[in-house]
Amino acid sequence: MSRGDHNRSDTSPTVHGRIRGADADGEPTTAHSPKLGLSRAEVLAWLREDDPARLDDLWRAADDTRRRFVGDGVHLRGLIEISNYCVRGCTYCGIRAPNHGVERYRMGEDEILACARQAHDFGYGTVVMQSGEDYGIETDWLARVIHSIKHDTALVVTLSLGERPEADLAAWRAAGADRYLLRFETSDADLYRRIHPDLPGRVSDRVAIIKRLQELGYEAGTGVMVGIPGQGHETLADDIELFRGMDMDMIGIGPYLPHPATPLGQLAAGAVSESGATATDQVPNTETMTCKVLALTRLVRPDANLPATTALATVNKSDGRVHGLQRGANVVMPNLTPPEYREKYEIYPDKAATHETVEATQQSISGLLAALGRSVATGPGGRRHSGH
Ligand code: SF4
Numbered sequence: 001m002s003r004g005d006h007n008r009s010d011t012s013p014t015v016h017g018r019i020r021g022a023d024a025d026g027e028p029t030t031a032h033s034p035k036l037g038l039s040r041a042e043v044l045a046w047l048r049e050d051d052p053a054r055l056d057d058l059w060r061a062a063d064d065t066r067r068r069f070v071g072d073g074v075h076l077r078g079l080i081e082i083s084n085y086c087v088r089g090c091t092y093c094g095i096r097a098p099n100h101g102v103e104r105y106r107m108g109e110d111e112i113l114a115c116a117r118q119a120h121d122f123g124y125g126t127v128v129m130q131s132g133e134d135y136g137i138e139t140d141w142l143a144r145v146i147h148s149i150k151h152d153t154a155l156v157v158t159l160s161l162g163e164r165p166e167a168d169l170a171a172w173r174a175a176g177a178d179r180y181l182l183r184f185e186t187s188d189a190d191l192y193r194r195i196h197p198d199l200p201g202r203v204s205d206r207v208a209i210i211k212r213l214q215e216l217g218y219e220a221g222t223g224v225m226v227g228i229p230g231q232g233h234e235t236l237a238d239d240i241e242l243f244r245g246m247d248m249d250m251i252g253i254g255p256y257l258p259h260p261a262t263p264l265g266q267l268a269a270g271a272v273s274e275s276g277a278t279a280t281d282q283v284p285n286t287e288t289m290t291c292k293v294l295a296l297t298r299l300v301r302p303d304a305n306l307p308a309t310t311a312l313a314t315v316n317k318s319d320g321r322v323h324g325l326q327r328g329a330n331v332v333m334p335n336l337t338p339p340e341y342r343e344k345y346e347i348y349p350d351k352a353a354t355h356e357t358v359e360a361t362q363q364s365i366s367g368l369l370a371a372l373g374r375s376v377a378t379g380p381g382g383r384r385h386s387g388h
Helices: 040-047 052-070 109-122 139-152 166-174 189-195 206-215 233-245 287-300 310-315 320-326 358-372
Strands: 073-083 126-131 156-160 179-181 219-226 250-255
Touching (some): 040 233, 040 287, 052 287, 109 126, 109 139, 219 287, 233 287, 310 320
Parallel strands (some): 073 126, 126 156
């Protein structure tokens, strides 16, 4: 029996027959097909579905919904990993503060502007500046960088810099930043705290920060990891419910990939229970499981921008990105970080495209989109409001 078969009863979804069952809350499931706006019980049943033929129906429904709501255009958002310093100690992440084996870097203003101009020249609509939670990135300095990017290019500026204080977020918004990405990683508060320990005296509440970002005028993005030790199917269904209720610009979904130089990375295979997992309902950190979450997210948030994440492209180097784009995704984030820094931003091992040049990445993504019959979307790529 595969892991996904555990706890299957008569709640499994079907395309042809009406299935009746009940989820953990006693809510009846009446899933006819993987349809737009499906219920939590149906989401849960699909998360547990492992029949490839049925999953083909899910992929098709997500792809049809993607085409109907956000079209065939794929938004390219140029990623610049501006610093690998981080004050946090997330127990799976390769650039966590206690990892002294990492050679740290922080990019200069000119280097960042050169990457932004490259994004502009490639015709991208957005540049994403990402880092660990690095207080060496000073508020005024970054405000100046944002201002320069906005002055020099027509790019939308997205930030992904961790849980910075509200005054920083407000200053960067005033300088012209448009979007902010902050993954809540998992809706299970205990599990979250286990993998993402609080800083002394500061309780991490990412959902509250996301709401505050929206109040500041940012378009906000979030996301989760799939297959965290201790994460069961019910938890993932809760994650998707949280997406349903959030007005997000972008939702990033990737497999959990612990770095070997971390406490969770060093847990021996099969030692899942040591980290608090319930072995019978543990979600696998596979490509298929990640794609299920991606496809179901497309069905509950049809107008969201969903990336085919680098982590998905890492777990299946040959087809992960293609599968993402065929199962609900409409965004790709080509990495524009200069090669000398890229390999130092190793949050998980063997990250896709780490040793590729920027030009090679650009070429391979263009070729991939052409082969899929998808176009490069133009313009800023904000979320279309469908009224759903
Ligand atoms: S996951 Fe993010 S916040 Fe946590 S250690 Fe890594 S870079 Fe820092």
